[in-house]
Ligand SMILES: Nc1nc2c(ncn2[C@@H]2O[C@H](COP(=O)(O)OP(=O)(O)O)[C@@H](O)[C@H]2O)c(=O)[nH]1
């Protein structure tokens with residue numbers, strides 16, 4: 001059902017990045033955000049999982065208890081929420097509004113349940129799937145990341161099999177990027193952001209030849 005509280009406002013379309021845990025979404029997003037920090041803004045999700053070393057509350061996630069998260073959901077504060085590997089995750093309306101208020105293109109990193117749920121809302125994002133070259137490579141990268149217990153790792157690998165099938169469903173994603181070589185995948189991500197939307201265009205920066213994103217304003221829905 002559509003959220004009847006949504007209202008239209010001018011602004012660029014958000015971007016959803018999805019794909020298996022370990023596919024490289026955070027790595028690619030961090031590169032994009034570093035290069036184009038005046039263009040893109042990250043939608044900071046809520047989660048009940050513990051922070052990893054180096055992660056910052058309010059930057060990577062809002063780390064909350066189950067009780068706090070459930071209260072927020074019950075109170076209608078979330079656009080979507082899901083349980084992944086035993087933890088709750090969700091995109092609050094405030095997370096998206098905070099980015100839009102800065103006139104930045106909002107980027108969401110969400111799982112496939114989130115993709116399905118967002119498709120029932122008026123957010124109208126561009127959907128990009130980041131996929132690993134193979135299950136073997138995914139497992140190797142997840143193990144080398146050293147962030148997960150064996151149990152969590154197995155849960156992520158099981159979810160990844162379903163996710164890889166989901167990404168092949170016609171019409172779900174505007175672009176699918178296989179993250180084999182990081183620089184190539186990053187180039188493809190930038191191209192996908194340009195190609196999948198008429199609302200982006202490129203121009204040479206005055207002082208160098210790097211590609212710049214210039215979002216045009218158009219009608220979009222916000223929460
Ligand atoms: N539905 C939904 N999924 C989210 C949200 N935030 C993160 N996720 C997904 O939750 C999964 C686990 O994220 P995380 O614990 O950070 O582990 P990682 O993907 O292995 O780095 C990933 O697939 C994320 O895309 C959210 O707000 N909503």
Ligand SMILES: Nc1ncnc2c1ncn2[C@@H]1O[C@H](COP(=O)(O)OP(=O)(O)O)[C@@H](O)[C@H]1O
Nearest residue numbers: 021022023024025026027141145179180181182
């Ligand atoms: N193209 C790549 N080649 C090799 N390692 C990569 C590549 N992309 C990401 N990684 C590494 O794989 C691990 C998983 O990437 P990450 O960005 O955390 O994935 P996700 O956010 O999708 O869970 C990280 O340790 C990251 O440094």
